[in-house]
């Protein structure tokens with residue numbers, strides 16, 4: 443376990459709507475939805491593809507390749523063709539910086 447890692451500024455997250463960083467072998471992505479931060483591995487468990495510009499509806503991300511949906515809260519795969527959960531990370535915001543724990 444790496445511990446908490448600073449992956450960028452909150453201002454950058456607001457302007458790009460997401461932050462991404464390689465942390466301890468994982469491609470970690472952070473998104474803010476309804477004022478809450480979610481951090482998850484940027485890899486669909488169906489085909490190991492990045493989510494790229496995947497839409498987020500409510501607290502669910504929808505893979506643009508084959509339409510699998512995942513809960514950003516629990517990581518649960520909510521619809522086929524994905525069945526394995528998405529890896530979720532703790533995330534925090536302090537003094538304008540975003541940190542994740544991997």
Ligand code: FES
Pocket residue numbers: 486487488489490491505506507508509510522523524
């Ligand atoms: S790669 Fe995501 S649903 Fe197939």
